[in-house]
Amino acid sequence: MYSEKVMEHFRNPRNVGEIPDADGVGEVGNPVCGDLMKITIKVEDDRIKDIKFQTFGCGAAIATSSMVTELAKGLTLEEALKISKQKVAEELGGLPPQKMHCSNLAADGLRRAIVDYLKKSERMDRIKELGLEKELEKMEKGELDDHGELCEGV
Amino acid sequence: MAYFDYANGCPVDERVIEAMMPYMTDEIGNPSSVHSLGLKARKALDDAREKVSMLINGAEGDIIFTSGATEANNLAIIGYGMRYKRKGNHIIASSIEHMSVINSCKFLQKNGFEVTFIPVDRNGIVDVEEIEKSIRPDTILVTVQHANGEIGTIQPVEEIGKIVKEKGVAFHVDASASLGKIEVDVERMGADLVTLSSNDIYGPRGVGGLFIRRGIRVQPIIVGGGQEKGLRSGTENVAGIVGFGKAAEIAKEEYKEEARREEKLRDELIARILEIEETYLNGHPELRLPNNVNVRFSYIEGESLVLSLDMEGIYASTASACTSKTLEPSHVLIACGLKHEEAHGSLLFTLGKGNTEEDIDRLMEVLPKVVERLRMMSPLYRKSKGG
Numbered sequence: 260m261y262s263e264k265v266m267e268h269f270r271n272p273r274n275v276g277e278i279p280d281a282d283g284v285g286e287v288g289n290p291v292c293g294d295l296m297k298i299t300i301k302v303e304d305d306r307i308k309d310i311k312f313q314t315f316g317c318g319a320a321i322a323t324s325s326m327v328t329e330l331a332k333g334l335t336l337e338e339a340l341k342i343s344k345q346k347v348a349e350e351l352g353g354l355p356p357q358k359m360h361c362s363n364l365a366a367d368g369l370r371r372a373i374v375d376y377l378k379k380s381e382r383m384d385r386i387k388e389l390g391l392e393k394e395l396e397k398m399e400k401g402e403l404d405d406h407g408e409l410c411e412g413v
Numbered sequence: 414m415a416y417f418d419y420a421n422g423c424p425v426d427e428r429v430i431e432a433m434m435p436y437m438t439d440e441i442g443n444p445s446s447v448h449s450l451g452l453k454a455r456k457a458l459d460d461a462r463e464k465v466s467m468l469i470n471g472a473e474g475d476i477i478f479t480s481g482a483t484e485a486n487n488l489a490i491i492g493y494g495m496r497y498k499r500k501g502n503h504i505i506a507s508s509i510e511h512m513s514v515i516n517s518c519k520f521l522q523k524n525g526f527e528v529t530f531i532p533v534d535r536n537g538i539v540d541v542e543e544i545e546k547s548i549r550p551d552t553i554l555v556t557v558q559h560a561n562g563e564i565g566t567i568q569p570v571e572e573i574g575k576i577v578k579e580k581g582v583a584f585h586v587d588a589s590a591s592l593g594k595i596e597v598d599v600e601r602m603g604a605d606l607v608t609l610s611s612n613d614i615y616g617p618r619g620v621g622g623l624f625i626r627r628g629i630r631v632q633p634i635i636v637g638g639g640q641e642k643g644l645r646s647g648t649e650n651v652a653g654i655v656g657f658g659k660a661a662e663i664a665k666e667e668y669k670e671e672a673r674r675e676e677k678l679r680d681e682l683i684a685r686i687l688e689i690e691e692t693y694l695n696g697h698p699e700l701r702l703p704n705n706v707n708v709r710f711s712y713i714e715g716e717s718l719v720l721s722l723d724m725e726g727i728y729a730s731t732a733s734a735c736t737s738k739t740l741e742p743s744h745v746l747i748a749c750g751l752k753h754e755e756a757h758g759s760l761l762f763t764l765g766k767g768n769t770e771e772d773i774d775r776l777m778e779v780l781p782k783v784v785e786r787l788r789m790m791s792p793l794y795r796k797s798k799g800g
Contacts, residue, residue, distance in 0.1 A: 261720075269720060275790050290793060293714050293742065293757035297792040313792040317716035321790065 262352035283376025419765030461658025492631030501551035537566035564696030565705025574603025616660030
């Protein structure tokens with residue numbers, strides 16, 4: 260079912276864990292649908308210096324989380340925001356179609372971690388510049404990400 | 414390697430293969446042909462029918478061979494419903510039936526029928542009183558599985574059969590998961606239609622059957638040349654049916670002893686898995702198929718467990734249908750009252766003839782480590798530990 264690359268990341272996930280004094284935290288997913296992930300980042304000079312993840316989910320959820328952390332490490336925030344779900348899937352040699360949506364949520368998690376960082380460092384201007392106001396609004400309201408909303412109907 | 418996925422794929426018994434071989438090489442007659450090879454094939458079908466019938470005490474009816482349990486369930490429910498729709502258009506089913514039963518019921522729903530799905534308790538036992546209360550003058554069929562293939566729970570089919578009979582309603586039992594594991598006696602069940610599967614009793618895949626009690630009619634759902642008494646057209650899968658017959662003959666002789674052996678392994682496996690903290694048994698603790706172990710692990714997800722075990726040469730199955738298109742968890746576990754996240758964390762082990770004590774030792778060497786590793790990766794686990 261999965262590509263060799265997915266299995267390789269599942270077997271040896273990169274950057275597992277939680278940064279204790281993280282600058283930004285992003286949580287996405289919903290255990291109800293079987294996928295939940297948490298990304299913590301450490302930021303220096305607007306660059307992701309360190310990143311770690313924790314994931315409750317299937318093989319694809321774990322592999323995409325691992326891949327996102329690998330891709331994002333060392334990037335500027337602006338670059339990191341450009342990591343799309345498609346990019347993650349491509350880097351993993353593709354994902355089964357039914358896993359594309361629900362289990363491929365790590366890019367969203369990273370996005371939320373970045374918003375959280377900018378908010379905590381009181382840089383609303385940067386949030387606006389990067390077009391992240393809506394995301395922030397959702398996070399503040401405690402709204403689920405798209406993934407969770409779609410799964411609510413389950 | 415250690416294989417614990419017998420419910421999803423069973424090896425074919427070597428004696429069965431031996432019995433089938435001639436029908437793929439020399440005995441190639443079509444049972445509908447009038448020449449002597451055709452007659453031999455016809456006789457082989459009749460022999461197989463007799464053997465399957467013997468296994469289920471089926472003298473009071475006939476066996477119609479199908480391509481498997483799914484087709485048999487379709488024929489039983491859709492075929493019976495269409496045949497008797499003038500008599501009534503209400504059907505009752507348990508909520509944890511196999512998808513081939515549930516979707517057959519839903520097919521009838523779309524075609525003017527009403528279906529009542531009966532709830533089950535936490536252990537998966539169907540509410541018998543609720544079945545009785547749900548029977549109306551227009552109810553024509555009640556369908557309840559003998560045992561659940563996923564959680565192993567064995568239903569009180571004899572009790573249900575009596576109630577259904579008193580009300581003059583037909584009774585269908587899907588015995589595909591129980592055949593060859595526990596006694597399947599169509600008389601004791603009081604069943605009119607019984608679904609059977611070959612691969613689950615070490616016969617070939619792609620073969621199954623439907624027991625139909627004398628006097629009960631179904632409308633065929635596959636039409637053509639009128640084979641199988643007009644109820645299942647298409648040239649008979651002679652080799653496969655011969656294999657099913659042989660498997661039934663062997664099962665009749667051997668299943669009781671094997672069930673006792675597997676039951677011991679099952680109980681040991683359950684006890685040892687439950688030693689892992691925050692691990693729970695799904696299904697009924699006693700009224701359970703001798704080869705079924707279904708457990709759930711808090712904070713982790715079933716598919717990643719299956720993949721992790723696979724890396725160690727251990728084959729199990731997820732009870733949550735995460736690989737399905739919808740990604741919805743198992744309807745069986747949800748019907749038992751499990752939360753979605755609990756259902757997602759469930760794992761199914763089904764034992765078979767090849768399993769030994771050593772397999773269990775091998776599994777238990779690996780399983781606690783795998784669970785621990787995935788829990789350490791899970792944000793839910795950290796949260797619950799106050800981390």
